[in-house]
Amino acid sequence: MADRRRQVVFVAFDGMQLLNVAGPAELLDAATQALGGRGGYELLIATPDGRPIRGSGGLRLMADVALGHVRPRAVDTLIVGGGMRIDEALGDPRLAPGLQRVSGGARRTCSVCTGALLLAHAGLLDGRSATTHWAFGAELARRHPRVAVVPDRIFVRDGPVVTSAGSTAGMDLALALIEEDHGPELARTVARWTVMFLRRPGGQSQFSERLALPSTVSTPVRQVLDAIVADPAGDHRLARLAARAAVSERHLRRLFADQARTTPARFVERVRVEAAREQLEATATPVEAIATACGFGSPETMRRAFLRVLGVGPSDYRARFRSTEPAALAA
Structure with a gap:
């Protein structure tokens, strides 16, 4: 050849x-x-x-x-x-x-x-x-x-x-x-x-505008998904999510696996990464403040989540994918 x-x-x-x-x-x-x-x-x-x-x-x-x-x-x-x-x-x-x-x-x-x-x-x-x-x-x-x-x-x-x-x-x-x-x-x-x-670097999720929600899920799961997306930094531990859906923790895991094709914890992590990604692209807010605002608790926790979901850390993500540089705005 x-x-x-x-x-x-x-x-x-x-x-x-x-x-x-x-x-x-x-x-x-x-x-x-x-x-x-x-x-x-x-x-x-x-x-x-x-x-x-x-x-x-x-x-x-x-x-x-x-x-x-x-x-x-x-x-x-x-x-x-x-x-x-x-x-x-x-x-x-x-x-x-x-x-x-x-x-x-x-x-x-x-x-x-x-x-x-x-x-x-x-x-x-x-x-x-x-x-x-x-x-x-x-x-x-x-x-x-x-x-x-x-x-x-x-x-x-x-x-x-x-x-x-x-x-x-x-x-x-x-x-x-x-x-x-x-x-x-x-x-x-x-x-x-x-x-x-x-x-x-990373997967295709880094280029999505917002994590796509499944469109064919039952009411309990839909309520949980909507609540997580509406408040990424909220308390989304499994027990709280199950109580919101009025089902057991085990049943909620099963519903997520069947209908959302993920686990509650992974969905929460991805939504928080999406929220942080948007702030990294659009603002000059320090990484530490973004981590707190998006529910990660610490910059290190956010860094590990970014590596799992996007394959690139928050600082590198901002450097590669920020839509508007301050110098361009000043010009």
């Missing part, structure tokens, strides 16, 4: 987010350029009927081939995009059999964002671990119980199948593919060219 270009087929459809294709494609092309003709990638766009598609933002994307005309044995990597309007694509009867056929001959199969739901619909994620956009993780788990959903990862590799989170995670995925194919030095070169982290 050193001098032969690997064929990468992107599956596109009406209503998809074009960044799901454009982001990974630009990084794979950068790798090809860096190799100077010594291998790299041949990129093709496949649509259900071989015609151009119109993305969610209204822009059109030309197609190279109809999905049904792709030769599976020629494909090295299949990458399926997604978008917020994924149900329209799920209703297209051409996609599932087309994905099954091409994936069967490809060396590896990948998805970006809600493209994981298309792979799952085609049965390609059965018995595997996978991730998707953080807002669709619960939906993926509900629709496809045979898929082990990992909700807070930038990408998940399970054998020849790699799934990634929201749209920009497709670029993290592309860097991982480049590193797998051509080694870490080329991946570092492409990351430098595109001004990206070679490995983004």
